[in-house]
Amino acid sequence: MENENYRIGQNVIDLQIKALKKLKNSMNISFNQAVRLISKCKSKVIVCGVGKSGIIASKISATLSSVGTPSFSISANDCSHGDLGRITKNDILILISNSGNTSELKNIIKYSKYNKIKLIGIMSNKNSILYRSSNIKILIPNVLEAGHGIVPTSSTTIQLSIGDALAISLMYKKKFTKLDFKKFHPSGNLGSKLKTAEDIMLVKNKIPFINENEKMKKALKVINIKRLGFLVIINQQGINKGVFTDGDLKRLMQKKREIDNFKIKKFMTKKPFAVEKNMLISDILSLMNKKKITNVCVYSKENKKKTVGVIHIHDLLKNLN
Numbered sequence: 001m002e003n004e005n006y007r008i009g010q011n012v013i014d015l016q017i018k019a020l021k022k023l024k025n026s027m028n029i030s031f032n033q034a035v036r037l038i039s040k041c042k043s044k045v046i047v048c049g050v051g052k053s054g055i056i057a058s059k060i061s062a063t064l065s066s067v068g069t070p071s072f073s074i075s076a077n078d079c080s081h082g083d084l085g086r087i088t089k090n091d092i093l094i095l096i097s098n099s100g101n102t103s104e105l106k107n108i109i110k111y112s113k114y115n116k117i118k119l120i121g122i123m124s125n126k127n128s129i130l131y132r133s134s135n136i137k138i139l140i141p142n143v144l145e146a147g148h149g150i151v152p153t154s155s156t157t158i159q160l161s162i163g164d165a166l167a168i169s170l171m172y173k174k175k176f177t178k179l180d181f182k183k184f185h186p187s188g189n190l191g192s193k194l195k196t197a198e199d200i201m202l203v204k205n206k207i208p209f210i211n212e213n214e215k216m217k218k219a220l221k222v223i224n225i226k227r228l229g230f231l232v233i234i235n236q237q238g239i240n241k242g243v244f245t246d247g248d249l250k251r252l253m254q255k256k257r258e259i260d261n262f263k264i265k266k267f268m269t270k271k272p273f274a275v276e277k278n279m280l281i282s283d284i285l286s287l288m289n290k291k292k293i294t295n296v297c298v299y300s301k302e303n304k305k306k307t308v309g310v311i312h313i314h315d316l317l318k319n320l321n
Contacts (some may be wrong), residue, residue, distance in 0.1 A: 012146040012153060019143035019154035020161055022278060026141045031162075033121050033136045035169045038069060044101040045071040045089035048079070048212060050104045052152040053096040053159060059164030060094070067171040068180060076079040076104040084111045094120045096163075098140075098155045100128025109133045124155065138162060179278055193320075197284060199300045200319050201309030202228075208310070209234055212241050212265040219244065230295045232307050233268045239305045242268035274299050277308060285316045 038045055049057035057073045064071035074083050084107070087093060093112050099103055100123030109129060112119045121134030124142050143154040143315055170176075182194035208226035210219050214231050223231050223239060223246070227266050230245040244264060250265060255259055259267070274297040275284050288296060298309035 013145055014148050015154050016157045018134060019141070019158050022141040022143060023158040023161060026139065027165075030136055031165070031169075034138060034166060034184065035173060037118060037136060038092055038122070038170055039173045040164070041069070041090075041092045043088060043092075045068075045069055045092050045094060047071060047073045047094045047096070047163075048076050048105075048108060049096035049159075050076045050102045052156050053098065056156050056159045056163065057094070057096050060096075060167065061158060063164060063167040064102050064170070067167055068174050068198075069167070069170050075103070076108060079111075080104070080107050084108065087115075087117060089110070089115050089117060092118045092120065093120065095130055096159055097124045097128075097130055098152070098159075100125040100130035105130060112149050122159060125245055139263070146221070178280065183273050188199050193280075193282060195281045195319055196278050197275050197281060197311060200219040200281060200315050201277070201311050202315075203297045203309045206310075207307060208232055209307075210264060211236070212263065212268070214264050214266070215260065216262050216264055217260040220249070220260075221248070228310065228312055230310075231268075231308065232297055233263070234307070235265055240272075240274070240307045241265065241272045243272040243295075243297065244268045245293075245295070270295060274304075274307070275311075276301060276304075281311075281319055284311065285313070285320065288316070 020069045046066070047057040047061040048054070052071070054075060061071040061073035075085060093108070095108065097107055100121065109119070113133065119134050120136045120138065120262045121130040122140060122166070123130045124140045125131060126139065126151065131139070138184065140158050143158060145151055145155060146153040178194060179196070182196070208222060208228050208231045210222050210231050210233055212235050219231060230243050232240060233244060235241055242265070245265060248267060273291055274288070274294060275287070277298050277300050284296065288294070294313045296311050296312060297307040299306060300308050
């Protein structure tokens, strides 16, 4: 019996894979037209479906909103009881129905026509009211459902997939970046992955600054006080001239040189590796590991020569776990 369950589960997945392949091969200029229309929308994208398609509509709407296209979903049933008032003339309406003839959609279609609201229809039936009424017609293929061929499974899978394809295409068309995405996902695992240097860097008096003309005797005191294992060496104008690390100190001590009265600039590393404050911390960690360093200076686009923050590798690891 367990083997039979396993086989049935595999058959369901096989049907959905075949459905997705049919969807991929069916995509045409209508998809491009939909992306172009939505990208120009100055208001909201309203997504609506009936039954299982209504659940898919909610997911599509949520994905659109998360990647920079303001959207919400509405219930087709509720639209006949007042929710049509949530749709304005500047909105774009996406209706999803496998058959395209679902009775609950008729009032919404009439309303969109009367108010000249742009309608994108997603359906699998050319001979349907939704196909005839849509400004842009995204015709998805007829596919074989699982469960005696009657349970909405393969059809909802391709509805979901075409919605994801629209959302991601719009994301690229609008040049919606990881940093933009971060604004909408400040918490959770996604928020952690999208943290930038600016989110975790030490700033102002926590930065181990020292003037390039200070003597090593004072520099060693500062490095002990700040406890970061390095110094950021600057000139009178606050321009970053270099860094001095614990590693540099150990190498000097091995030579048994008397260094107290030498200026720090004599021993600093010039042109140290630095990162821009909007760089993702995951990328920073990768670069630091590659360069085998434990601290990094942070600058802003406005002035690459000035350090606005510093990051220790421990802080990176703490924020990525």
